Every structure is written in C-alpha cells, then in structure tokens.
Amino acid sequence: MVSKKMQEALNKQLNAELYSSYLYLSMSAYFQSVNLAGFANWMRVQAQEELVHAMKFYDYVNESGGRVTLGPVEGPQAEWKSPLDAFEHTYRHEQTVTGLINHLVDLAIEQKDHATNNFLQWFVSEQVEEEASANDIVQKLKLVGDAGGGMFMVDQELGQRVFTMPAAPAE
Numbered sequence: 001m002v003s004k005k006m007q008e009a010l011n012k013q014l015n016a017e018l019y020s021s022y023l024y025l026s027m028s029a030y031f032q033s034v035n036l037a038g039f040a041n042w043m044r045v046q047a048q049e050e051l052v053h054a055m056k057f058y059d060y061v062n063e064s065g066g067r068v069t070l071g072p073v074e075g076p077q078a079e080w081k082s083p084l085d086a087f088e089h090t091y092r093h094e095q096t097v098t099g100l101i102n103h104l105v106d107l108a109i110e111q112k113d114h115a116t117n118n119f120l121q122w123f124v125s126e127q128v129e130e131e132a133s134a135n136d137i138v139q140k141l142k143l144v145g146d147a148g149g150g151m152f153m154v155d156q157e158l159g160q161r162v163f164t165m166p167a168a169p170a171e
C-alpha cells in the first residue's frame, strides 16, 4: 500500500502526464494550422502516448490501494514561432518530466517503497527515449533551417509515426 505522501506525489504526476498530453495536442493543432500535417500527426501520436502514461499512474494508484484524485489541468501554450521552437519546447518539457520522475524515484527510495520504485523504472527508461527522440528532431530541424524542401522531407517522415498501444504487463 502506498503512503499518503506517495499517493499525493503519484496523483500529481498523473496530472503532469495529462498536461503533457494537452501540450502536445496543442502543438498538433498549431502544426495543423500551418499546414504541416506530418508534424501534426507526430504530435497527435505523442499526445496519445502521454495519455497512456497518465493511465499507468491512474492504474498503479488504484492497484496499490491508493485513491486517485484529479485536479485541474493547466491550459497549454497555443502558438509557437516555428517547428524548431515547438520541438525545442518539447525537448525542454521532456527534460522537466525526467526531473519529476527522478524526484518520484528519490521519494520511493526514501520511503523504502520498492513496489513504487519498480513501477517507476519503466518511466525512467521511457524518459531516455522521450528526450532522445525530441532532441533528434531538434537537430534535424537545425540542419534543415529555412529550406522548404528539407522541411517537406521532415514533415513526410513525421507523418509516418503511428500510435501503438503498449502491451499490458504480465500479471
């Protein structure tokens, strides 16, 4: 059973994952508005993945005898200066989320809560991927600069991303 303090921290992270989903959906809408359908697709898939992250916290709190409580989700930014600006924001945001996950791990260790620590390890690995994929696109966009042809190619590439529901963990 999770402690009250851990329950509160996990509920807070559930909210942060919902905010991430909201932020990326807002970026998807921005890309749609500037006719970059591939970028919009990538962000839409990202928003769906963040919902999966949120539900992992939801399920874990319930399964570990805690009580899920949902707070208000902050409204995200709506406009960005360029695709690079949006992806630099994404990269910074993922670094922030990594910090939040690391703090949760610190709390689990402090409380000798091995189950929660074990649950969080999936997120520790996931954050390495999240940061790497955002940074990869930042670097590509820096290379492309203002070249329309290059932007078209990146848009085509990001349009290939598909959402796949992660397999349920073994019981």
Ligand code: FEO
Binding pocket: 017, 020, 050, 053, 094, 097, 130
């Ligand atoms: Fe839920 Fe993008 O980390």
